[in-house]
Amino acid sequence: MPTCRSDRARIVALCMALALPAAAAMAEDGWPRTIDHEAGTLTLSEKPETVISTSPSLTGTLLALDVPLEATATAMIGGMTDDTGFFLQWAEPAHARGVDVLYTNLTFDFEAVLARDPDLVVGSSTGGDSIEPYVAELQAMGIPVLLLDYGDKNWLELAEVLGHATGHEADVDRITDTFAARTAEAKAAMTIPESTASVVSYNFVGTYSVAKPESAQARVLSDMGFTVAGIPDDMRGLVQRSREIDFISHENLPAAITGDTVFLMRATQEDVKAFMADPVLANVPAVKAGRVYSMGPTSFRVDYYSGLDIIDTVAPYFTE
Numbered sequence: 001m002p003t004c005r006s007d008r009a010r011i012v013a014l015c016m017a018l019a020l021p022a023a024a025a026m027a028e029d030g031w032p033r034t035i036d037h038e039a040g041t042l043t044l045s046e047k048p049e050t051v052i053s054t055s056p057s058l059t060g061t062l063l064a065l066d067v068p069l070e071a072t073a074t075a076m077i078g079g080m081t082d083d084t085g086f087f088l089q090w091a092e093p094a095h096a097r098g099v100d101v102l103y104t105n106l107t108f109d110f111e112a113v114l115a116r117d118p119d120l121v122v123g124s125s126t127g128g129d130s131i132e133p134y135v136a137e138l139q140a141m142g143i144p145v146l147l148l149d150y151g152d153k154n155w156l157e158l159a160e161v162l163g164h165a166t167g168h169e170a171d172v173d174r175i176t177d178t179f180a181a182r183t184a185e186a187k188a189a190m191t192i193p194e195s196t197a198s199v200v201s202y203n204f205v206g207t208y209s210v211a212k213p214e215s216a217q218a219r220v221l222s223d224m225g226f227t228v229a230g231i232p233d234d235m236r237g238l239v240q241r242s243r244e245i246d247f248i249s250h251e252n253l254p255a256a257i258t259g260d261t262v263f264l265m266r267a268t269q270e271d272v273k274a275f276m277a278d279p280v281l282a283n284v285p286a287v288k289a290g291r292v293y294s295m296g297p298t299s300f301r302v303d304y305y306s307g308l309d310i311i312d313t314v315a316p317y318f319t320e
Contacts, residue, residue, distance in 0.1 A: 035165045038125040039135045039147040047167040048119035048144070052102055054131045055124035057150050060090035060303035061159050062122060063097070065171040071102035071116055073129060080266070080300060089298035089306035108134055113143070120144050122162065126151040151243055154216050155303045175304050182308060183223045186315040192225040193318075198259030198286070199228060199295070201245065202275050204266055208253045215244035216302035217265055217295065220310045231256040254284050262286040263314065267294040293317050 032045040053059045053072040062069050072094065074085025082091040085104055102116070103109035106129045113121060121138060123131040125147045131138075138145050146165050150158060156176065163172035199211035199218050210231050211218050218228040231239060231246050235256055239246040248256045262284070264271055272294050281287050296313035298306040 030167070033164070035146060035161065037147050037161070038149050039132070039139075039145060042144060042146055042165070044120065044144060044165065048165075050116065050119045051122060051166065052113065052116050052118045052120075053122045054102065054108065054113070055122065055127075055129040055148075055150070056085075056087050056106075057127060057129060057301050057303075058122055058124060058148060058158065058162070059094070059099075060087065060301075060305050061155055061162055062166075063090050063093050063099075064175050064304035065159060065163055065166065065168040067162065067166045067168055069094075069097070069099050070118070071100040071112075073102045073106060073108075074104050075129075076105045079297065087298070087301070087306075089301075089303065089309055093305070110134070110137075113138065114141070118143065120146060120165070122146050122148070125149045150301075154219065155307065159304070179304060179307060182311055183220075186311050186319075187223070187225045190225065190315055190318040191320065193261055193291075195227075195260035196229040196258065197221060197226045197261040197263060198257045199263050199265060200253075200257060200275075201265045201300075202267070202271060203250075204300075207247055208250050209245040209247045210253075210256045211245045211265065216307075217244075217263075217299055217310065220302060220307050221263065221314070224311065224314065226261075229258045232258055250280060254281055257281075257284050257286065260285055260289070261291040261293070263293050263295045265295055266297060266300040268297055269294060 031047060032043055034041055034043045049068055051062065051067050051069050053062055053069060056073060056075050059069070059072040075081050075087065077083060077085050081087055084101060086094050103112045108131055121143055123145060125132045126149050132147065135145050135147055148158060148161060159172050159175065163169045199215065199221065201207065201209045212230045213228045221228055232255070238252055239248045264275060272292055275281060275292055276287055286292050294313060296309050298309045
Protein backbone atom coordinates (compact mmCIF):
# COMPACT_ATOMS: atom_id res chain seq x y z
CA MET A 1 0.00 0.00 0.00
CA PRO A 2 1.53 3.38 -0.98
CA THR A 3 2.65 5.67 1.80
CA CYS A 4 1.35 9.18 2.37
CA ARG A 5 4.75 10.51 1.36
CA SER A 6 4.60 8.75 -2.01
CA ASP A 7 1.04 10.08 -2.54
CA ARG A 8 2.24 13.62 -1.89
CA ALA A 9 5.13 13.12 -4.28
CA ARG A 10 2.78 12.00 -7.05
CA ILE A 11 0.49 14.99 -6.40
CA VAL A 12 3.43 17.44 -6.54
CA ALA A 13 4.68 15.81 -9.73
CA LEU A 14 1.20 16.03 -11.27
CA CYS A 15 0.87 19.70 -10.34
CA MET A 16 4.27 20.47 -11.80
CA ALA A 17 3.36 18.66 -15.00
CA LEU A 18 0.12 20.64 -15.29
CA ALA A 19 1.98 23.90 -14.65
CA LEU A 20 4.61 23.33 -17.34
CA PRO A 21 2.42 24.29 -20.34
CA ALA A 22 1.36 27.53 -18.64
CA ALA A 23 4.94 28.34 -17.72
CA ALA A 24 6.07 27.60 -21.25
CA ALA A 25 3.36 29.86 -22.65
CA MET A 26 4.44 32.68 -20.34
CA ALA A 27 8.05 32.25 -21.41
CA GLU A 28 7.05 32.35 -25.07
CA ASP A 29 5.09 35.58 -24.52
CA GLY A 30 8.00 37.14 -22.65
CA TRP A 31 6.38 37.19 -19.23
CA PRO A 32 7.46 37.82 -16.60
CA ARG A 33 9.63 40.67 -17.85
CA THR A 34 11.87 43.25 -16.22
CA ILE A 35 12.10 46.91 -17.16
CA ASP A 36 14.75 49.37 -16.03
CA HIS A 37 13.25 52.79 -15.36
CA GLU A 38 13.84 56.04 -13.45
CA ALA A 39 12.87 54.50 -10.10
CA GLY A 40 14.98 51.33 -10.43
CA THR A 41 13.82 48.01 -11.84
CA LEU A 42 10.24 46.91 -12.36
CA THR A 43 9.26 43.25 -12.79
CA LEU A 44 5.83 42.49 -14.22
CA SER A 45 4.62 38.91 -13.90
CA GLU A 46 2.05 39.23 -16.68
CA LYS A 47 0.71 41.60 -19.29
CA PRO A 48 -1.03 44.52 -17.53
CA GLU A 49 -4.74 44.77 -18.25
CA THR A 50 -5.57 47.82 -16.11
CA VAL A 51 -3.22 50.74 -16.75
CA ILE A 52 -3.48 54.29 -15.46
CA SER A 53 -1.39 57.32 -16.41
CA THR A 54 -0.41 60.08 -14.02
CA SER A 55 1.32 61.96 -16.84
CA PRO A 56 -0.71 63.64 -19.60
CA SER A 57 2.55 63.94 -21.53
CA LEU A 58 2.76 60.12 -21.70
CA THR A 59 -0.94 59.41 -22.12
CA GLY A 60 -0.90 60.04 -25.87
CA THR A 61 1.73 57.38 -26.48
CA LEU A 62 -0.19 54.86 -24.37
CA LEU A 63 -3.31 55.55 -26.42
CA ALA A 64 -1.43 55.28 -29.71
CA LEU A 65 -0.16 51.85 -28.63
CA ASP A 66 -3.69 50.65 -27.81
CA VAL A 67 -2.67 49.99 -24.20
CA PRO A 68 -5.74 49.27 -21.99
CA LEU A 69 -5.71 52.72 -20.39
CA GLU A 70 -8.44 53.12 -17.80
CA ALA A 71 -7.77 56.64 -16.54
CA THR A 72 -5.35 59.54 -16.85
CA ALA A 73 -4.41 62.57 -14.82
CA THR A 74 -5.35 65.82 -16.51
CA ALA A 75 -3.74 69.21 -16.90
CA MET A 76 -5.24 72.53 -15.94
CA ILE A 77 -7.96 73.40 -18.43
CA GLY A 78 -6.74 75.96 -20.96
CA GLY A 79 -5.74 76.55 -24.54
CA MET A 80 -3.87 73.24 -24.79
CA THR A 81 -6.71 71.09 -23.44
CA ASP A 82 -10.36 70.35 -23.99
CA ASP A 83 -12.93 71.10 -21.29
CA THR A 84 -12.01 67.97 -19.32
CA GLY A 85 -8.29 68.75 -19.19
CA PHE A 86 -7.32 66.20 -21.85
CA PHE A 87 -4.56 67.46 -24.15
CA LEU A 88 -6.06 68.38 -27.50
CA GLN A 89 -3.89 66.01 -29.54
CA TRP A 90 -5.21 62.87 -27.83
CA ALA A 91 -8.54 64.01 -26.41
CA GLU A 92 -10.60 62.46 -29.21
CA PRO A 93 -9.21 58.91 -28.98
CA ALA A 94 -9.28 59.13 -25.17
CA HIS A 95 -12.97 59.98 -25.10
CA ALA A 96 -13.76 57.40 -27.79
CA ARG A 97 -12.17 54.69 -25.63
CA GLY A 98 -13.88 55.78 -22.45
CA VAL A 99 -10.75 56.89 -20.61
CA ASP A 100 -11.69 58.42 -17.26
CA VAL A 101 -10.20 61.41 -15.45
CA LEU A 102 -7.92 60.04 -12.71
CA TYR A 103 -7.46 63.40 -11.00
CA THR A 104 -7.35 67.01 -12.19
CA ASN A 105 -4.81 69.84 -12.44
CA LEU A 106 -1.88 67.43 -12.02
CA THR A 107 -2.63 67.31 -8.29
CA PHE A 108 -1.54 63.82 -7.23
CA ASP A 109 -4.28 61.86 -5.48
CA PHE A 110 -3.33 58.63 -3.68
CA GLU A 111 -6.93 57.61 -3.13
CA ALA A 112 -7.78 57.99 -6.81
CA VAL A 113 -4.85 55.76 -7.76
CA LEU A 114 -5.66 53.12 -5.15
CA ALA A 115 -9.33 53.05 -6.13
CA ARG A 116 -8.39 51.91 -9.63
CA ASP A 117 -6.41 48.90 -8.33
CA PRO A 118 -4.11 49.19 -11.37
CA ASP A 119 -1.85 46.51 -12.81
CA LEU A 120 0.49 49.32 -13.84
CA VAL A 121 0.87 53.02 -13.06
CA VAL A 122 2.75 55.00 -15.73
CA GLY A 123 4.23 58.23 -14.42
CA SER A 124 6.80 60.91 -15.09
CA SER A 125 9.94 61.75 -13.15
CA THR A 126 10.09 65.26 -14.61
CA GLY A 127 7.88 68.25 -15.31
CA GLY A 128 4.72 69.46 -13.59
CA ASP A 129 3.21 65.97 -13.70
CA SER A 130 6.09 64.25 -11.89
CA ILE A 131 5.09 61.68 -9.26
CA GLU A 132 8.64 60.92 -8.16
CA PRO A 133 8.01 61.90 -4.50
CA TYR A 134 5.20 59.32 -4.25
CA VAL A 135 6.74 56.32 -6.01
CA ALA A 136 8.28 54.67 -2.95
CA GLU A 137 4.98 54.76 -1.08
CA LEU A 138 3.09 53.34 -4.06
CA GLN A 139 5.64 50.55 -4.40
CA ALA A 140 5.36 49.80 -0.68
CA MET A 141 1.63 49.28 -1.26
CA GLY A 142 2.42 46.72 -3.93
CA ILE A 143 1.43 48.95 -6.86
CA PRO A 144 3.67 48.52 -9.93
CA VAL A 145 4.99 51.90 -11.09
CA LEU A 146 6.84 52.64 -14.32
CA LEU A 147 8.56 56.02 -13.98
CA LEU A 148 9.86 57.66 -17.17
CA ASP A 149 11.67 60.90 -17.98
CA TYR A 150 10.05 62.39 -21.07
CA GLY A 151 12.58 65.23 -20.87
CA ASP A 152 15.46 63.09 -22.09
CA LYS A 153 13.64 60.75 -24.49
CA ASN A 154 11.70 61.45 -27.67
CA TRP A 155 8.28 59.91 -28.20
CA LEU A 156 9.66 57.01 -30.23
CA GLU A 157 12.05 56.06 -27.43
CA LEU A 158 9.21 56.32 -24.91
CA ALA A 159 7.02 54.17 -27.15
CA GLU A 160 9.69 51.44 -27.18
CA VAL A 161 9.79 51.32 -23.38
CA LEU A 162 6.02 51.50 -22.97
CA GLY A 163 5.45 48.91 -25.69
CA HIS A 164 7.82 46.47 -24.01
CA ALA A 165 6.34 47.06 -20.54
CA THR A 166 2.78 46.48 -21.73
CA GLY A 167 3.33 43.75 -24.31
CA HIS A 168 2.45 46.05 -27.20
CA GLU A 169 5.65 45.75 -29.22
CA ALA A 170 3.70 45.11 -32.42
CA ASP A 171 1.90 48.41 -31.92
CA VAL A 172 5.25 50.20 -31.64
CA ASP A 173 6.07 48.92 -35.13
CA ARG A 174 2.61 49.90 -36.34
CA ILE A 175 2.72 53.52 -35.21
CA THR A 176 6.36 53.94 -36.24
CA ASP A 177 5.59 52.71 -39.75
CA THR A 178 2.44 54.83 -39.99
CA PHE A 179 4.27 57.96 -38.86
CA ALA A 180 7.12 57.36 -41.31
CA ALA A 181 4.69 56.82 -44.16
CA ARG A 182 2.76 60.02 -43.38
CA THR A 183 6.01 61.98 -43.18
CA ALA A 184 7.26 60.60 -46.50
CA GLU A 185 3.93 61.30 -48.20
CA ALA A 186 3.94 64.91 -47.02
CA LYS A 187 7.58 65.42 -47.96
CA ALA A 188 7.02 64.11 -51.48
CA ALA A 189 4.24 66.65 -52.08
CA MET A 190 6.08 69.67 -50.67
CA THR A 191 8.48 72.20 -52.11
CA ILE A 192 10.99 72.76 -49.32
CA PRO A 193 12.97 76.05 -49.16
CA GLU A 194 16.71 75.57 -49.55
CA SER A 195 17.32 77.81 -46.53
CA THR A 196 17.26 77.19 -42.80
CA ALA A 197 14.37 77.33 -40.34
CA SER A 198 14.09 78.31 -36.69
CA VAL A 199 11.57 76.79 -34.28
CA VAL A 200 10.47 79.41 -31.78
CA SER A 201 8.29 79.43 -28.69
CA TYR A 202 6.88 82.95 -28.50
CA ASN A 203 5.51 84.51 -25.32
CA PHE A 204 4.45 81.21 -23.77
CA VAL A 205 3.46 82.21 -20.20
CA GLY A 206 5.86 85.11 -20.60
CA THR A 207 8.85 83.12 -21.88
CA TYR A 208 10.70 83.07 -25.20
CA SER A 209 12.88 80.29 -26.58
CA VAL A 210 14.43 78.76 -29.68
CA ALA A 211 14.37 74.99 -30.14
CA LYS A 212 17.58 73.10 -30.71
CA PRO A 213 18.05 71.16 -33.96
CA GLU A 214 17.77 67.93 -31.93
CA SER A 215 14.46 68.89 -30.32
CA ALA A 216 11.37 66.79 -30.95
CA GLN A 217 9.73 69.55 -32.98
CA ALA A 218 12.84 70.08 -35.08
CA ARG A 219 13.12 66.36 -35.76
CA VAL A 220 9.64 66.25 -37.25
CA LEU A 221 10.52 69.18 -39.51
CA SER A 222 13.87 67.64 -40.43
CA ASP A 223 12.17 64.40 -41.44
CA MET A 224 9.91 66.50 -43.65
CA GLY A 225 12.97 67.94 -45.38
CA PHE A 226 13.66 71.19 -43.52
CA THR A 227 17.08 72.22 -42.19
CA VAL A 228 16.56 73.48 -38.64
CA ALA A 229 19.05 75.91 -37.10
CA GLY A 230 19.65 76.69 -33.45
CA ILE A 231 20.88 79.89 -31.85
CA PRO A 232 24.28 81.35 -32.84
CA ASP A 233 27.25 79.96 -30.94
CA ASP A 234 28.19 83.40 -29.61
CA MET A 235 24.85 83.64 -27.78
CA ARG A 236 25.33 80.53 -25.64
CA GLY A 237 26.13 82.64 -22.62
CA LEU A 238 22.88 84.57 -22.89
CA VAL A 239 20.48 81.66 -22.68
CA GLN A 240 19.07 79.33 -20.08
CA ARG A 241 19.56 75.93 -21.59
CA SER A 242 17.44 72.81 -21.37
CA ARG A 243 17.69 69.52 -23.24
CA GLU A 244 15.68 70.67 -26.26
CA ILE A 245 15.27 74.45 -26.13
CA ASP A 246 17.26 77.57 -25.27
CA PHE A 247 15.34 80.16 -23.24
CA ILE A 248 16.24 83.74 -24.06
CA SER A 249 15.04 87.23 -23.22
CA HIS A 250 12.56 89.01 -25.45
CA GLU A 251 15.08 91.70 -26.42
CA ASN A 252 17.67 89.09 -27.44
CA LEU A 253 15.20 86.94 -29.37
CA PRO A 254 15.78 88.62 -32.78
CA ALA A 255 19.49 87.79 -32.77
CA ALA A 256 18.75 84.23 -31.66
CA ILE A 257 16.53 83.55 -34.69
CA THR A 258 18.94 82.56 -37.46
CA GLY A 259 16.53 80.74 -39.77
CA ASP A 260 15.10 82.34 -42.90
CA THR A 261 11.78 80.69 -42.00
CA VAL A 262 10.22 80.63 -38.52
CA PHE A 263 7.90 77.95 -37.17
CA LEU A 264 6.05 78.85 -33.99
CA MET A 265 5.39 76.17 -31.39
CA ARG A 266 2.04 76.03 -29.52
CA ALA A 267 0.76 78.58 -32.00
CA THR A 268 -2.43 79.57 -33.76
CA GLN A 269 -2.76 82.06 -36.61
CA GLU A 270 -3.44 84.74 -33.98
CA ASP A 271 -0.05 83.97 -32.46
CA VAL A 272 1.56 84.34 -35.88
CA LYS A 273 -0.06 87.75 -36.26
CA ALA A 274 1.21 88.82 -32.83
CA PHE A 275 4.73 87.64 -33.70
CA MET A 276 4.68 89.51 -37.02
CA ALA A 277 3.40 92.68 -35.34
CA ASP A 278 5.97 92.65 -32.51
CA PRO A 279 8.17 95.76 -33.01
CA VAL A 280 11.10 94.02 -31.34
CA LEU A 281 11.07 91.45 -34.17
CA ALA A 282 10.48 93.84 -37.05
CA ASN A 283 13.94 93.33 -38.56
CA VAL A 284 14.00 89.54 -38.35
CA PRO A 285 14.43 88.32 -41.97
CA ALA A 286 11.57 85.81 -41.69
CA VAL A 287 9.24 88.58 -40.48
CA LYS A 288 10.26 90.91 -43.29
CA ALA A 289 9.68 88.15 -45.85
CA GLY A 290 6.42 86.95 -44.29
CA ARG A 291 7.81 83.46 -43.70
CA VAL A 292 6.40 82.82 -40.24
CA TYR A 293 4.17 79.78 -39.78
CA SER A 294 2.25 78.07 -37.00
CA MET A 295 3.12 74.50 -36.07
CA GLY A 296 -0.32 74.16 -34.50
CA PRO A 297 -1.56 74.46 -30.90
CA THR A 298 -0.67 70.83 -30.04
CA SER A 299 3.02 71.11 -30.95
CA PHE A 300 4.15 71.96 -27.41
CA ARG A 301 4.69 68.26 -26.57
CA VAL A 302 5.42 65.87 -29.43
CA ASP A 303 3.90 62.40 -29.34
CA TYR A 304 2.38 60.27 -32.09
CA TYR A 305 -0.78 62.36 -32.32
CA SER A 306 0.77 65.82 -32.06
CA GLY A 307 3.55 64.79 -34.44
CA LEU A 308 0.92 63.95 -37.04
CA ASP A 309 -0.77 67.28 -36.26
CA ILE A 310 2.51 69.08 -37.01
CA ILE A 311 2.80 67.32 -40.37
CA ASP A 312 -0.81 68.12 -41.26
CA THR A 313 -0.39 71.75 -40.19
CA VAL A 314 2.95 72.49 -41.85
CA ALA A 315 2.67 70.55 -45.10
CA PRO A 316 -0.08 72.69 -46.70
CA TYR A 317 2.08 75.82 -46.40
CA PHE A 318 4.55 74.29 -48.84
CA THR A 319 2.28 72.19 -51.04
CA GLU A 320 1.08 73.58 -54.33
